[in-house]
Amino acid sequence: MTAVNPPAHTDAVITPVGGPTPVTNAKQLQKPSGMPVHKYRGYEAVDISDRTWPDNRITRAPRWLSTDLRDGNQALIDPMSPARKREMFDLLVRMGYKEIEVGFPSSGETDFAFVRSIIEEGAIPEDVTISVLTQAREELIERTVESLVGARRATVHLYNATAPTFRRVVFRGSKEEVKQIAVDGTRLVMEYADKILGDGTIFGYQYSPEIFTDTELDFALEVCEAVCDVWQPEEGREIILNLPATVERSTPSTHADRFEWMSRNLTRREYVCLSVHPHNDRGTAVAAAELAVMAGADRIEGCLFGQGERTGNVDLVTLGMNLFSQGVDPQIDFSQIDEIRRTSEYCNQMEVHPRHPYAGDLVYTAFSGSHQDAIKKGFDAMEADAAARGEGVTVDDLEWAVPYLPIDPKDVGRSYEAVIRVNSQSGKGGIAYVLKNDHKLDLPRRMQIEFSRIIQAKTDAEGGEVTPTQIWSTFRDEYLPSPENAWGRVQIRSGQTTTGSDGQDTITVEATVDGSDTVLTGTGNGPISAFFEALQAIGIDARLLDYTEHTMSEGASAQAASYIECAIDGKVLWGIGIDANTTRASLKAVVSAVNRATR
């Protein structure tokens, strides 16, 4: 055999002995881009060769915090109006989020008033903790705590940047001074909470060393430890330490290493809720969150559909649904994903991409032929498996196993209607799926091939998508013309068969042939062969090649579909007949094929 792909390490051009085309190593064809790569440097690895996170599995939902109303909102072109904020808040509650960051109350009247409104209007369920963000500045902290008066459960979330560039550029201070900002801020939060909030509030505290991703690990740890020294976490008094990828900078694996390192080195780890807050600058926020949980994070902060600064916060919908698709209950209800999407679009005034995981318009839709074929076979196999398991077992009782569909679209409130859409890339499987799903017609394989050629000719000629309605109207026109729209040489009105003592069937059919009423008769070893003989009399030479039938529904008024493959005057064609009586259905199927032969 001749090698076609040269080994990756050679730059040689391999000329296959006797082969037609010399093969060039693709490496040789790539050229330097000319882009200014010298301006950037690689992210530092973490010295943690005994890392354990790759072996961990996520077997239960982490704690979730939605920051749609804070990090999501602060990144919008038009921040949410109070009405939109309230819609979002109510949605998050309905979905099951128990920790919701509701704003930055010291930023201005809008956020302050919103926090007051949900407290005063009793919109916060007993088991939901609201959280509010503040900088480590006394006047802002005081105002922040004031916003929480009357809340049953509330957390103040304080942040300050700890990364070198921010120490140098924003705070213009030393490590010690920047650590002191966090320490003083924590003390002020505690003092104001004591002074302003009564015993009626179950008060929590969260600290974020902002830009954790660019902060030296040992310094991030030092600041977190100093904050813990002030807050004094203990049994029944947790602290949330949230380590934000304010700007996502590393691979998810390095991010996970940093989490494992922090998780191992925090002294009061059992009283710390370790929280991950990924942004999506490298497009890997979801992976970063998942790997961080494997590395020890207890809690994830993010936004629905990945709203948030720049490329967004991590997407809570994808994370939750990823768990669901692995058989882990996300403890968040995504069963009405389109309602969630619509509400989010209304609140954020931004659209969710049609290819957005789990929620986009097109994510359960296959256009391409081999995908459609496999999906149709998958649905058929699930139905057969359920039937084989015995009475009362439905596909909903089985493990989901439909190729190309990671989850059952029904589980998020989607119908199967949009699963298969037909265009020029589609094959017989998709078209057959539409006919089976929408019209209960289970076409035999060779008939699928025949009809898909008819649709293919249409897509090649007209381009674009062929809707299920167009597929059905093309199918009807081709195989099942209605009496109002009849075409073809033969239309039958009624027929009778009698069986003689010799076992031969004689058929008498009242029909219209070429526009004239007539009676056709013939004899054969069954009604179909008798009908073929009757057709001989009007010059139609037909021979049966294949026959199959199935019921289309259950009950007394059940319809049957018959499919007949015939050789007619040298052509091989399929016909279909639908009738409550199977003999009539098969005669209609013969007529369908006969008429097509002369169309």
Ligand SMILES: CC(=O)SCCNC(=O)CCNC(=O)[C@H](O)C(C)(C)COP(=O)(O)OP(=O)(O)OC[C@H]1O[C@@H](n2cnc3c(N)ncnc32)[C@H](O)[C@@H]1OP(=O)(O)O
């Ligand atoms: C990564 C994140 O998403 S963090 C959250 C960011 N979100 C927001 O900022 C939205 C809401 N913020 C706001 O509306 C405004 O920033 C306000 C109203 C809170 C404060 O506004 P201003 O008082 O004008 O201050 P501004 O935000 O510009 O901050 C600048 C000052 O705060 C200091 N500062 C910034 N962050 C912090 C912090 N976390 N803790 C303490 N001081 C801080 C800066 O060093 C600077 O100080 P300087 O004036 O002495 O140089």
Ligand SMILES: CC(C)C(=O)C(=O)O
């Ligand atoms: C305040 C912090 C958590 C933040 O939003 C970020 O760093 O992205």
